Amino acid sequence: MKGRTAKETLAITTKIVLPNDTNTLGNLFGGQLLAWMDVIASVSAHRHSKRVVVTASVNHVSFQQPINHASIVTLEAKVSRAFSSSMEVFVDVFVEDHVTGKRQKSNEAIYTFVAVDQNGGPIQVPELIPETDEEKMRYEGALRRKQLSLILAGKMKPSDATELKKLFFEEND
Numbered sequence: 001m002k003g004r005t006a007k008e009t010l011a012i013t014t015k016i017v018l019p020n021d022t023n024t025l026g027n028l029f030g031g032q033l034l035a036w037m038d039v040i041a042s043v044s045a046h047r048h049s050k051r052v053v054v055t056a057s058v059n060h061v062s063f064q065q066p067i068n069h070a071s072i073v074t075l076e077a078k079v080s081r082a083f084s085s086s087m088e089v090f091v092d093v094f095v096e097d098h099v100t101g102k103r104q105k106s107n108e109a110i111y112t113f114v115a116v117d118q119n120g121g122p123i124q125v126p127e128l129i130p131e132t133d134e135e136k137m138r139y140e141g142a143l144r145r146k147q148l149s150l151i152l153a154g155k156m157k158p159s160d161a162t163e164l165k166k167l168f169f170e171e172n173d
Helices: 030-049 133-152 162-168
Strands: 011-016 052-063 072-082 086-096 103-116
Touching: 011 030, 030 052, 030 072, 030 086, 030 103, 052 086, 052 133, 072 103, 072 133, 086 133, 103 133, 133 162
Parallel strands: none
Antiparallel strands: 011 072, 052 103, 072 086, 086 103
């Protein structure tokens, strides 16, 4: 199975925040943003695996600043690492200034998707080949994030988390 680059998985969508997308403060509902992120992340995971994908988890969401009514919002998703049947996908959210057109990052999230076959069972996905410095950094961190998730879910012993241990303990040669 031929590996794919992260740029081959890039998916982008742009939305405008309408009144029915906002809360009583006139800001985008967090749940609406999560739904938009889930959709664009699934497109990215599909581009990597060329298979039907299902959301396995939302590993991290950062609502760094509110997004106001009438804002133009661009979501960019890219697979950061592929494991046997799962893929970690980063979603970066940008808000565009109405006057200057300048984009500012406002939010981010990390989703995990699993590629499935026609019976809904997990299926092998290609490896991911990171190219840019950011892609390499996210790729490296993905295994640590996966190990932490497995530990928190009770599916891995902390003593088996080799990548996490490297953060806290020096290796003896």
